[in-house]
Amino acid sequence: MHQLIASRFLDDQLIVCPGSTAGIKVPLREFTDLERTTEAGEAAPAWLIKAARQRWVLDLAPGCPARDFLLVRPEADPQYSxxxxxxxxxxxxxxxxxxxxxxxxxxxxxxxxxxxxxxxxxxxxxxxxxxxxxxxxxxxxxxxxxxxxxxxxxxxxxxxxxxxxxxxxxxxxxxxxxxxxxxxxxxxxxxxxxxxxxxxxxxxxxxxxxxxxxxxxxxxxxxxxxxxxxxxxxxxxxxxxxxxxxxxxxxxxxxxxxxxxxxxxxxxxxxxxxxxxxxxxxxxxxxxxxxxxxxxxxxxxxxxxxxxxxxxxxxxxxxxxGAIADSLMLRTGGCSGCQLSGSCGVCRPTAKIYQEAKAPLASYCQHGQKREEVPA
Structure with missing residues (x-):
């Protein structure tokens, strides 16, 4: 069972470890080399053995096949990370x-x-x-x-x-x-x-x-x-x-x-x-x-x-x-006639469910009563 995962992530290439929030970015050349190495069953490169020890305290034996501990994710299209x-x-x-x-x-x-x-x-x-x-x-x-x-x-x-x-x-x-x-x-x-x-x-x-x-x-x-x-x-x-x-x-x-x-x-x-x-x-x-x-x-x-x-x-x-997401951000329904819509700071789908629930305007509208700001 793998201990590390190598994966493309948007414009980067990452190596991550299940159970840990730590990860490392690797250049594309090293990533493609890992793809080839695991495919061929070759030994893991020395830099990966060292990185695993430093970042995740994983004691991997030098010379062990990369595929024994590393899962390389295939490239995806479209890519949803x-x-x-x-x-x-x-x-x-x-x-x-x-x-x-x-x-x-x-x-x-x-x-x-x-x-x-x-x-x-x-x-x-x-x-x-x-x-x-x-x-x-x-x-x-x-x-x-x-x-x-x-x-x-x-x-x-x-x-x-x-x-x-x-x-x-x-x-x-x-x-x-x-x-x-x-x-x-x-x-x-x-x-x-x-x-x-x-x-x-x-x-x-x-x-x-x-x-x-x-x-x-x-x-x-x-x-x-x-x-x-x-x-x-x-x-x-x-x-x-x-x-x-x-x-x-x-x-x-x-x-x-x-x-x-x-x-x-x-x-x-x-x-x-x-x-x-x-x-x-x-x-x-x-x-x-x-x-x-x-x-x-x-x-x-x-x-x-x-x-x-x-x-x-x-x-x-x-x-x-992607096109659905863009369409859902348009000001429609209960916000379509708002004179302040140009400066609105509310996610449109969020506003929509509050409007459907007939919730008080101040419970979701940025132009309502001033309150302390929170992330969610």
């Missing part, structure tokens, strides 16, 4: 703030999931986020995770942490390290946590999962979700993350559902509502895409329509996403 995938929309929680709305447990069978992951590989996806719903409750999660790793993807798993204690999940995350496991935190006490998830005992499951993952040394980051239930516990949540020595970020703005529903908005802590960071463009649809549980690709999790059916069109369908 990152993707996110909702493996399903089902969840073992029923969180009040959830942007998914209807959490139906449905999606592709194993043949479909395998084909989708191969399409992602062929599209050049190096960084893959597996999310849900709760991805770890999908009966095919471990098979999908294993295949994504075997195809040479740096995997991020977005989870509520409730099942990280399970031996089979810990085993997979230890043998095939994720780039990162991102755990959402919904409170610092059982009262707030269980209140938001509407599942008694969910805080205890979170604590059990975190304890097991920390003991196993799983690389993690915490998303601290601050809602009405935990409005007075943000400092406690931050302290919890710092006591664990984990990178963390507070998410304070609740979003309408992906269907434009407002049922998630009452969970918003009014005192924590912040102005979103000014939108200055992004690579959604151009070098990044999102896939739902059925293999329907969109520019991102928010701008889901128009879309591309990857199961019907394959990797070639992604050629259309």
């Amino acid at each position: 990152r993707a996110s995938w909702e493996i399903n929309l089902g969840c073992n929680y029923d969180c009040e703030h959830c942007y998914l709305g209807l959490k139906r447990f449905e999606g592709l069978d194993w043949e479909g999931k395998s084909r989708l992951l191969h399409i992602m590989r062929d599209a050049g996806v190096l960084w893959l986020q597996i999310t849900g719903g709760e991805p770890t409750i999908d009966p095919l999660f471990l098979r999908a995770y294993t295949l994504a790793h075997e195809l040479g993807m740096m995997i991020t798993v977005s989870t509520n942490g409730s099942r990280l204690w399970k031996p089979e999940i810990l085993d997979a995350l230890t043998r095939m390290p994720a780039y990162r496991v991102v755990v959402s935190v919904y409170g610092a006490t059982a009262a707030s946590y269980d209140g938001l998830t509407r599942r008694r005992g969910s805080f205890a499951k979170f604590q059990k999962g975190m304890a097991a993952a920390l003991e196993a040394g799983i690389p993690m980051r915490l998303n601290l979700v601050v809602t009405e239930h935990s409005a007075d516990e943000e400092a406690q949540m931050v302290a919890m993350a710092e006591n664990w020595g984990l990178e963390h970020h507070s998410y304070v703005n609740m979003s309408p559902t992906i269907y434009g529903g407002a049922e998630s908005l009452p969970a918003q802590s009014a005192q924590h509502l912040r102005q979103r960071k000014v939108f200055s463009g992004c690579n959604a649809g151009h070098t990044f895409f999102h896939s739902d549980p059925h293999g329907i690709a969109s520019i991102c999790k928010v701008g889901r329509d128009p879309n591309v059916d990857l199961m019907a069109e394959g990797v070639e369908g992604l050629q259309r996403l």
Whole structure:
């Protein structure tokens, strides 16, 4: 099983290591030499052995074949370096703030999931986020995770942490390290946590999962979700993350559902509502895409329509996403008559779902009431 991955990444060539956020850029000549070396079964070059020791503390034997530890990714056209995938929309929680709305447990069978992951590989996806719903409750999660790793993807798993204690999940995350496991935190006490998830005992499951993952040394980051239930516990949540020595970020703005529903908005802590960071463009649809549980690709999790059916069109369908992305950024609908649209700093698909939810203008419009700015 590979320990390192060599891949083209936009205009660069990278070598990365599963389980590590560190990487190195290599010149094109050295990269093509690695392609030839692994193809021929030749010994790894001395510079790679040295770099692996310095960057990742990997003790690789001089003279060992490069293919024994290195996976060289094939060139892709089109090249989408990152993707996110909702493996399903089902969840073992029923969180009040959830942007998914209807959490139906449905999606592709194993043949479909395998084909989708191969399409992602062929599209050049190096960084893959597996999310849900709760991805770890999908009966095919471990098979999908294993295949994504075997195809040479740096995997991020977005989870509520409730099942990280399970031996089979810990085993997979230890043998095939994720780039990162991102755990959402919904409170610092059982009262707030269980209140938001509407599942008694969910805080205890979170604590059990975190304890097991920390003991196993799983690389993690915490998303601290601050809602009405935990409005007075943000400092406690931050302290919890710092006591664990984990990178963390507070998410304070609740979003309408992906269907434009407002049922998630009452969970918003009014005192924590912040102005979103000014939108200055992004690579959604151009070098990044999102896939739902059925293999329907969109520019991102928010701008889901128009879309591309990857199961019907394959990797070639992604050629259309760039034009879709550009069209979705046009000021239409509720913003079409705005006199200040020329200076607007809001992502248009984001504004659209707020407008569909009939949310107060100040909750998403940059020209509304002035608030402290936050990244998301």
